[in-house]
Amino acid sequence: MKTAPCKHQKGSISILVAVSLVALLGIVGLAIDSGLGYMIRARLDAATDGAVVAAGQAVTRGNNKSEQTTNATQAANAFFAANYPAGFLGSTATAGTPSVVFDNQGTVTIGMSAQAQVPVTFMQTLGFKVLNVSASSQAIRKTLDMAFVIDTTGSMGTDPTEPPVVRANAISFLNSFDITNDRVALMHFAYGTIIDTPFKLDSSRGFERATMTSQIQKYSFSGSTNSSEAFWNARNQMNKLQNPSSLRVIVFFSDGAPNSFASAFTFAKKAKACNNLVGTIASPDSKGKMSGLWRFDQLQTAFSSPCYDSDLEGDSSSFIPSLPAYYNAHNPTDTTFPIITNSPRVVTAAVTYQNVNRASRNLLEAMAADARNNNIYVFTLGLGPQLVQPAGPDNELGQDVLKCMANTPDSLPRCYNSKQPVGVYCHAATPGDLAPCFSQLASQILRISQ
Incomplete structure (x- = not known):
């Protein structure tokens, strides 16, 4: 005997199915609308992150805190507007006013928040009409100590069109930094x-950009390349600071590898009265006789008689019988940087082109490594095609020395040290490439200052 279907049971199943469908739609809607919210949140985060970074770079511009705050605010708002398109995924976004806070030590803290609303579709079944998304970002612009070293040797002036471009771009580079909070030392060699x-050695901060601009405009270009003496002075400027900043950088600009160095030299017997005279001995650009001694604290002035019995451009070995064991131009007992060494280039005591040239390169690389070991970043900029042409007694590339100084990952294997600060090297093949190179260095310095 057949049993008739229960109409009441069919109705209960229909209700359960309907309720289940509503719940399922709610779950699906939650997943879809939440996914939409995540995409909006990611875009909002990226826009506020980039905005505070842009503000951190712009805050360096201006002659006082009011101008700097205005520049930072404008940069943040412009970056946010450019990177969060109006109506993105149907949302409406509102950016808050950026906060720019200066402390007494020169650190600038920049914050920005933003909100976005987006209408929901499926989640309306659960009673929601809009989804609210928010994001906030903060950047801290660290204090900066920077030694800016500029090569003014004769090779920089071979092309008469080059010096004006060098001066203009060096000045423009200084405009990237905060004259009220950053400290900058300027030197040329x-x-x-x-x-x-020099750096301000008291507790005050800032630098005189107008004064430095005037000094750079007066640069003339002549003389040999005593790079290690310039780097020693940059490093010494850093060491003199009693209250160093959280970020320390040496920016070294040159158009060639070093071929000279300074030290205290022992003279031949007939010039014994001049023993321990500190000066620069220079090698030529190719194999030949050494010249010197030149003043190590001036650009191209030679010491006068009675310390010589040969013409200045003659053979220095006639009155300097051997090279000193260590670089001791500023301290006669200093043994930090060896001259006579087997590494990385072999240098003996003989006064030869090979030894003077090799010692010049060794000293520069060693001083840069010592600076990095003290948590100082080294950024280098090379100008001209000669840097990528083999030269010197070992047919080395000049840019390899500059890469070693900066500790770039593509430097020679013997140079790169992942435990030390990694800097940047930029090669300007022509004077026209100086502007983007200086811009790259400034951007990278400002990036690591945040």
Whole structure:
């Protein structure tokens, strides 16, 4: 005997199915609308992150905190507007006013928040009409100490169109930094080094950009390349600071590998009265006789008689019988940087082109490594085609020295040290490439300062 279907049971199943469908739609809607919210949140995060970074770079511009705050605010708002398109995925976004806070030590803290609303579709079944998304970002612009070293040797002036471009771009580079909070020391070199403007050694911050601009505009270009003396002075400027900043950088700009160095030299017997005279001995650009001694604290001035019995451009070995064991131009007992060494280039005591040239390169690389070991970043900029042409007694590339100084990952294997600060090297093949190179260095310095 057949049993008739229960109409009441069919109705219960229909209700359960309907309720289940509503719940299922709610779950699906939650997943879809939540996914939409995540995409909006990611875009919002990226826009506020980039905005505070842009503000951190713009805050360096201006002659006072009011101008700097205005520049930072404008940069943040412009970056946010450009990177969060109106109506993105149907949302409406509102950016808050950026906060720019200066402390007494020169650190600037920049914050920005933003909100976005987006209408929901499936989640309306659960009673929601809009989804609210928010994001906030903060960047801290660290204090900066920077030594800016500029090569003013003769090779920089071979092309008469080059010096004006060098001066203009060096000045423009300084405009990237905060004259009220950053500290900058400026120096230039040839046979010797001139410190144009040293660091402020008291507790005050900032630098005189107008003064440095005037100094750079007066640069003339002549003399040999005593790079290690310039770097020693940059490093010494850093060491003198009693209250160093959280970020320390040496920016070294040159158009060639070093071929000279300074030290205290022992003279031949007939010039014994001049023993321990500190000066620069220079090698030529190719194999030949050494010249010197030149003043290590001036650009191209030679010491006068009675310390010589040969013409200045003659053979220095006639009155300098051997090279010193260590670089001791500033301290006669200093043994930090060896001259006579087997590494990385072999240098003996003989006064030869090979030894003077190799010692010049060894000293520069060793001083840069010592600076990085003290948590100082080294950024280098090379100008001209000669840097990528083999030269010197070992047919080395000049840019390899600059890469070693900066500790770039593509430097020679013997140079790169992942435990030390990694800097940047940029090669400007022509004077026209200087502007983007200086811009790259400034951007990278400002990036690591945040």
